[in-house]
Amino acid sequence: MHRILIVDDEPNIVLALELLMKKEGYEVHTVDDGERAVQAAKELRPDLILLDIMMPKMDGYEVCQRIRSDALLKDVSIIMLTAKGREVEREKGLALGADHYITKPFSTRQVVMKVKEILAARSDR
Amino acid sequence: MAMNLTAARRKMFLYLAAGGIFLYAAVYSCAYLLILFQTTNPEVHTEIYFALALAACITAAIIFVLSMILRTLIFRPLEILDREARIIASINPGHVIELPGNHLLGELPKAISDLGEAFMRAKRETAEAASVISSDIENSKIHLETILMTLREGIIVCDERARIMFYNAAARAVFHENTSLGLGRSLYLLCMAAPIENALALLRQRRTRHPEGHDTENDISFMCSTLQGSLINCRIHLLPIVPGVSWSFLFTCEDLSREANARERRENLLRMTIKSMRGPLTSLGLNVESLEMLPDLDAVNRAALERTIVSDARSLIGQFTVLAREIQEQESSRYLVNDVFSEDLVTCVARRLEERKIRLTMIGAPLWVKADIHSLLFLLEFFAVKLHEHSGVDVLELETLLGDRHVYFNYYWEGVEVPQAEIGNWMSSFREPFSAHTVAEVLEHIGSEVWSKPHQTPGFAVLCFPVPSSTSQWEPPAPLLPARPVYTDFVADEDAAETVRLKDLSLDSLSFVVFDTETTGLAPMEGDEIISLAGVKIVNMGIIVGETFDRLVDPRRSIPQPSIRFHGITDAMVKGRPHIEETLQAFHAFVGDSVLVGHNAAFDMRFLRIKEGRAGVRFRGPALDTLGLSRYLHDHTPEHSLDAVAKRLGVEVRDRHTALGDSLITAQIFIKLLYLLKAQGITTLGGALEVSRQ
Numbered sequence: 001m002h003r004i005l006i007v008d009d010e011p012n013i014v015l016a017l018e019l020l021m022k023k024e025g026y027e028v029h030t031v032d033d034g035e036r037a038v039q040a041a042k043e044l045r046p047d048l049i050l051l052d053i054m055m056p057k058m059d060g061y062e063v064c065q066r067i068r069s070d071a072l073l074k075d076v077s078i079i080m081l082t083a084k085g086r087e088v089e090r091e092k093g094l095a096l097g098a099d100h101y102i103t104k105p106f107s108t109r110q111v112v113m114k115v116k117e118i119l120a121a122r123s124d125r
Numbered sequence: 126m127a128m129n130l131t132a133a134r135r136k137m138f139l140y141l142a143a144g145g146i147f148l149y150a151a152v153y154s155c156a157y158l159l160i161l162f163q164t165t166n167p168e169v170h171t172e173i174y175f176a177l178a179l180a181a182c183i184t185a186a187i188i189f190v191l192s193m194i195l196r197t198l199i200f201r202p203l204e205i206l207d208r209e210a211r212i213i214a215s216i217n218p219g220h221v222i223e224l225p226g227n228h229l230l231g232e233l234p235k236a237i238s239d240l241g242e243a244f245m246r247a248k249r250e251t252a253e254a255a256s257v258i259s260s261d262i263e264n265s266k267i268h269l270e271t272i273l274m275t276l277r278e279g280i281i282v283c284d285e286r287a288r289i290m291f292y293n294a295a296a297r298a299v300f301h302e303n304t305s306l307g308l309g310r311s312l313y314l315l316c317m318a319a320p321i322e323n324a325l326a327l328l329r330q331r332r333t334r335h336p337e338g339h340d341t342e343n344d345i346s347f348m349c350s351t352l353q354g355s356l357i358n359c360r361i362h363l364l365p366i367v368p369g370v371s372w373s374f375l376f377t378c379e380d381l382s383r384e385a386n387a388r389e390r391r392e393n394l395l396r397m398t399i400k401s402m403r404g405p406l407t408s409l410g411l412n413v414e415s416l417e418m419l420p421d422l423d424a425v426n427r428a429a430l431e432r433t434i435v436s437d438a439r440s441l442i443g444q445f446t447v448l449a450r451e452i453q454e455q456e457s458s459r460y461l462v463n464d465v466f467s468e469d470l471v472t473c474v475a476r477r478l479e480e481r482k483i484r485l486t487m488i489g490a491p492l493w494v495k496a497d498i499h500s501l502l503f504l505l506e507f508f509a510v511k512l513h514e515h516s517g518v519d520v521l522e523l524e525t526l527l528g529d530r531h532v533y534f535n536y537y538w539e540g541v542e543v544p545q546a547e548i549g550n551w552m553s554s555f556r557e558p559f560s561a562h563t564v565a566e567v568l569e570h571i572g573s574e575v576w577s578k579p580h581q582t583p584g585f586a587v588l589c590f591p592v593p594s595s596t597s598q599w600e601p602p603a604p605l606l607p608a609r610p611v612y613t614d615f616v617a618d619e620d621a622a623e624t625v626r627l628k629d630l631s632l633d634s635l636s637f638v639v640f641d642t643e644t645t646g647l648a649p650m651e652g653d654e655i656i657s658l659a660g661v662k663i664v665n666m667g668i669i670v671g672e673t674f675d676r677l678v679d680p681r682r683s684i685p686q687p688s689i690r691f692h693g694i695t696d697a698m699v700k701g702r703p704h705i706e707e708t709l710q711a712f713h714a715f716v717g718d719s720v721l722v723g724h725n726a727a728f729d730m731r732f733l734r735i736k737e738g739r740a741g742v743r744f745r746g747p748a749l750d751t752l753g754l755s756r757y758l759h760d761h762t763p764e765h766s767l768d769a770v771a772k773r774l775g776v777e778v779r780d781r782h783t784a785l786g787d788s789l790i791t792a793q794i795f796i797k798l799l800y801l802l803k804a805q806g807i808t809t810l811g812g813a814l815e816v817s818r819q
Contacts (some may be wrong), residue, residue, distance in 0.1 A: 061576070062545035085449055086576040088531065088591050095576050095589065096545070105442040 002119050005044060006030045006079070007037040007063065013094060013104075017081075020108055021115070035050025038066050042108035045056055047122060048115060053082040053093070061096050079117045083105065102106035131437045134200045138192050153177055170177040170784075171497060188677075203227035205761045206237065213241035215804055216797045217775035223762070274574045279378040284371040287312040287321070291372075299357060301382045312376060320349045321361065325374060327361045331343040349380065356381045391452070398448045401465075402441060409437040411764040464595045465498050467491040467525045467532065474505045483513050491525040492532045496571045496596035503556060504567060508536060508575070508588060509553055516540035516586075527598070529589035540588040543577035628811030630798055635810060637663040637749070638719040638794035641784045642729045643692040645684050654680035655705055656694050658712055659784035661718065668792055674715045677702045709733070709740035720810065721748035724791045725765050749810075751791055753817030754798045758805070770794055 004026045008014050009068055014030050021028045031037045034055045043065075049067070060080060068071045070117075072084030080093045085103040093101045102113055108118060157625065202224055209222045222234050222240065245783055261457050273280060279296030281289055289310055300306050305314035315604065318662075324345040332343070344362035349534040351357060364373040412434045416422075420431070468491035475485040494501070509521055516564025554563035568575060568590070575590040640660040647655035658675040677694065679702040689695055723729045726748040755765045767790060771778050776793045807813055 051576070055210055059545070065545045065578075067704075086453060086572070086574075088572065090533075091528075091591065092574045092576045097578075105445060107439065107442065 001025065001027050002048065002086050003027045003029070003032070003044060003046040005037070005046040005049045007032075007034070007038060007049060007055070007060070009024055009033060010052070013052075013081075015106070017084050017111070020076045020112060024112060024115070026115075032044075034060065034063045037063050041076065042070065045073070046076060048077040048118060049055065049110075050115075051080050051082075051098070053080060053089075064093070064096045064098055077122060079111075079114060079118065081111070111123060129632075134196070137195065137200075140751050141188055141404070147186050149181055172502075193271055198229040199477055201225075202230050202234075203586045206230065206234060206391075208759060208761060209242075210237050211804065212246065213798055213803070217773075218644075219245055219775065220773070223224045242657050253628065259792065262353050269686065277379075281312065281376040281378070282372050283312050283376060283503055284427070285373040286303075287318075296378065300351060300405055301353060301355070301478070303351075303353065314352070315352050316349055316359075316445055320347060321376070324361045327362075328361065328374075344375075348630065354761045372437060381551060394448065396452050398444055402444055405437040405440045409434060409441070410533055412437070446756065463498055464493055464495055466493055467534075470498070470505060471499060471523055474502060474509065476593070481510065481513070482519060483509055484520050486520070487524070488522050489526070492525045492527055493595040494525075494532045494592045494598040495597075496592050500567050500571050501685075504571075504573075504590065505534065506565075507551075507564060512536055512543070512588060515543055515547065520589060527594065530594055532594045533589055533591045536588040537580060537585055539584060540586050542579050543588060545576070546579060548575060628809065628814070630806050630810045631814060632802070632807070633666065636717075636719040637722045637786050638674075638716045638797070639663060639722040639792060639795055640729065641703060641723060641782050641787040642732055643694055643782070644732060645680055645682065645688050647728075654678075654682060655708075655732050655736075656680050656684060656699050656786040657692070658708055659788045660712065661713075661717060661785075661788045662723075663792055664794065665798055668796070670790075672715075673785065673788075674712055676711070677685055678705050678708050680705070704739040705736050709742055710811055713740070713742035715742065716744065718745075720750060722791070722795050724770075724787070724794070725752045726749070726750040747814055749795075749813055750817045751795050751798060754813065755794075757816040758798065758801050767791065767794075773796075 004021050005023070006014055006017050006028060007018070009029075009032045010031075014032065018028050018030055029040065029046065032055075033038050035058050037049075037057070051060045051063060057101045058080065064078055065081070067076060067078065078098045080098040080101045081087075081104065082093075082101070082105045084090075084093075090103070099118060102111065102114065123124070131384045146290065156173065156177060160170065205224055206222065209220065212220045213222075213398045221800060222238055222241075224230075224234055228234075273293050274291060277295050279289075279291055279299035280293045281296050283291055289306065289312060290310055291308075292306065297303075297306060300315050303315060313479070324347060328343060328345060344360055345357070346360045348358050357378045358379040358381050359376060360378070364372050364374055366607060373378075387572040395522045416427075416430060416434075422556050468487065470492070471485065475487070478485050505523075505716055509523075512521060513519065516538055518538045518540060520538070524535045525535065526533045526535060552568070556562045556564060556567055562570075573590050573592055575588065577586060577588045579585075580587050638660045640658070642655045643657035644655050646654050655678050657677050658674070659676070662672045671721075677699050679699050684694065684699070719732070721744060727750065730744075730748050733744055750766055755770045759765075762769075764770075764773075767787065768778060768781070770776075771790055771794055776790055776796055776797070778790055781790070802808075802813060802816075807816060
């Protein structure tokens with residue numbers, strides 16, 4: 001069973017995503033700020049992280065960069081789910097190591113499809 | 126003076142005659158008395174009478190011969206000298222005096238020539254001094270004109286009747302190269318008259334109330350639409366009244382269409398989005414509340430409700446996405462951005478960094494970006510300095526890479542990438558000690574982000590920030606500014622002319638058209654036709670360089686060989702040209718109220734008059750003949766061909782035997798003849814016509 005870590009400081013969104021992922025049969029963990037996200041990632045070693053950018057204390061970009069700089073976490077797939085919709089922000093995210101970038105508001109179907117796609121690719125590796 | 130000479134001559138002759146008669150009377154009386162005292166023989170008396178009669182005849186003959194000698198050797202040369210001196214004095218100081226060989230004037234001609242030379246020298250020195258001053262003025266003028274031509278604001282100067290006296294290139298652009306925009310044309314051919322006239326009336330009213338009012342009270346801004354339908358922002362500024370200058374008001378304009386369109390688009394978008402979002406938002410709210418209020422709803426209805434909620438949500442998300450994207454696209458055009466070449470920026474920054482002992486080298490091909498230059502320069506320098514502090518390196522490389530819509534400024538250095546946390550610290554520092562903006566805000570302002578990551582080559586790192594790309598990447602450079610404008614600073618007063626009879630008009634005030642024709646031959650009544658017609662306008666005793674008439678005419682017949690040899694116009698050159706009727710109509714429009722002038726004008730006028738009927742035009746009044754004027758003014762010589770007169774008056778001869786060339790020569794000659802006529806006291810058109818016919 002794939003392990004998914006959801007990082008977002010907005011409870012409504014976390015709730016919705018959690019239900020969704022659980023429904024698909026994934027093991028879900030949630031965190032609501034950046035510092036704890038890095039810690040949780042190191043402890044849990046999830047297969048995929050759904051990462052929001054706009055968070056207090058440590059933003060998603062930093063989380064992503066730190067996770068990527070950790071040798072043990074190199075293989076974690078990261079999908080950025082964020083309200084930062086500008087092209088330059090998307091490029092920054094991808095440049096810092098995200099595998100995919102989805103802007104809010106998004107459709108759940110979109111997220112589910114992407115998650116499935118990425119996890120399938122991981123299995124093939 | 127000529128009058129005086131003739132009078133002097135007459136007086137001299139009278140003195141001589143009187144002297145002669147007196148002498149004769151004296152001799153006769155003496156002889157008579159002697160004889161009377163000596164003899165009373167009648168035969169001797171007859172002989173004595175005969176001898177006395179003979180003496181009388183001889184005396185008369187001597188008087189006659191003397192007067193002829195005086196005339197040839199003194200009076201005639203004096204007359205000629207007088208005229209030559211006048212030429213030297215008024216129009217051609219370099220003129221060489223031509224006197225017939227024998228004269229008793231001694232060194233007088235040479236003395237006058239020397240005077241002429243001295244005069245010419247003095248004139249030249251004055252002219253040189255004046256040209257130094259005038260070249261300064263000319264330089265200032267060139268500077269001002271250049272400034273006016275480079276302004277992006279359209280500028281049009283008008284006279285009291287809203288006729289255009291001056292305009293710059295930007296004005297042409299604002300009116301989209303409308304051909305109605307031209308010198309002397311009315312401003313109301315371009316814009317609605319009403320708002321402009323209202324503004325002028327208001328400003329003039331203000332001026333009469335406060336003649337010494339501040340400059341700011343002399344203008345009014347408003348928006349108006351052009352007759353082509355675009356919206357412009359304009360300002361009318363009343364110019365101070367300067368006697369002799371006809372500039373009345375300044376009309377400046379800016380094309381608002383593009384900006385107005387963008388604003389309109391954004392407003393429309395917002396309006397439409399709000400309108401279309403109301404529906405789904407309302408139903409979403411209702412349905413969600415229903416779900417809340419009816420927990421025991423049956424499955425079917427519940428499903429239906431849920432489906433509606435989903436569809437409403439999707440619709441809202443869709444509209445929001447569109448709106449967000451549109452707004453984002455319009456964001457960059459809001460700020461005052463410029464197209465700038467990355468090489469120019471980097472060179473500038475590199476020079477500044479040298480002072481801090483940081484070497485910044487540009488690699489790769491430079492690109493065009495569209496951004497606020499000031500912010501961009503700041504960021505480039507800021508990041509370089511920060512990287513130097515972070516990694517300790519003195520050497521940085523900068524490359525620009527082209528993406529879809531952005532150009533990426535990449536710094537490369539030997540070391541590790543900068544952690545986001547540190548970049549975060551950089552972002553919160555202030556741009557300048559007393560600035561209100563943080564670095565983050567500056568980045569935001571140019572629509573950018575910054576990040577750092579390891580370079581492909583191990584041991585090196587990258588710092589990257591994107592900047593919107595510019596279309597100058599692919600567009601050709603803007604066209605050169607057009608040449609300096611020719612503008613007019615006079616106004617012909619048309620109203621006064623109507624009330625005064627032609628002949629009493631002063632030559633100074635008239636406008637003339639000096640014209641010349643080339644024809645197939647010399648006999649207009651026997652089928653010779655005009656093949657070239659040219660005219661040059663003279664106003665205020667000066668040639669108007671920008672307004673000439675020069676047309677070839679299809680004569681509907683072949684041009685004879687000897688004629689071609691004379692003027693060089695062949696059948697091929699006139700084929701397809703307009704016919705004489707059309708050309709005469711255009712020429713008539715060109716001439717308007719001006720007086721026609723020509724060298725041997727009668728010849729050319731004959732050709733014109735024959736075709737007047739067919740062309741449906743009529744050329745007013747007699748034409749002035751420069752040949753006649755020259756004959757009158759310089760009757761001491763028979764040389765009055767165009768070449769001879771030109772040489773005498775110091776006019777350069779160019780393009781001889783072309784209609785336009787000859788017209789120009791004749792025009793310059795005419796102006797000089799006018800000055801000579803003025804010196805002789807002939808100042809009206811009637812006077813000139815009269816003397817030219819003698």
